[in-house]
Amino acid sequence: MALLIWTMVGLALWHFTVFLPDNFWGGIVGAFCGALVGSIVFGLLINLGIPSEDDTNLLTGFEAIPGALAGMGFVWWLGVRQMRAAGATAPVH
Template sequence: MGLLGWVIMGLAIWHFTIWLPDRFWGGIVGALIGSLVGSIVVGLIIYGIKVSALRVPGERATDIAVVLYAVPGALIGMGLVYLEGIRRERSGGVA
């Protein structure tokens, strides 16, 4: 259940990219992938630190705090994809 929460949170944050210039590497799909991968990886890391084991939380272990672990990961993931898109745009490649 925790993984589902992280994916849904990453997807929800991704929706706010409509207000940003489209400089993401891979366009809006690149932003989606960055958001989802970032939210899953960081959510897993934060939860792993909390329980001292690298595992996905089950139904009973998932609460609002566990779902919110995905927020920094989604922002970091989209930020990295955005910066890579800007770098490729400046070097003359297609973003």
């Protein structure tokens, strides 16, 4: 159950990337992957595994927020790095 919660929180936070310039590595799909992988990996690291259904509570959802933000931040950094290497500037929206 916790894995589902972490996935849904990562997905929910990913929706806010529509308000950011598209500098993510892989575009919006890269931001999606970064949010999901980051939230799941961070949740697994905090709990040292997947908690049972009885161990999930409201705070389980909050555990995924730093991981999703870190995952999207990492994918953003990769995208900006790739754009600088190609000599391109940020797209204007």
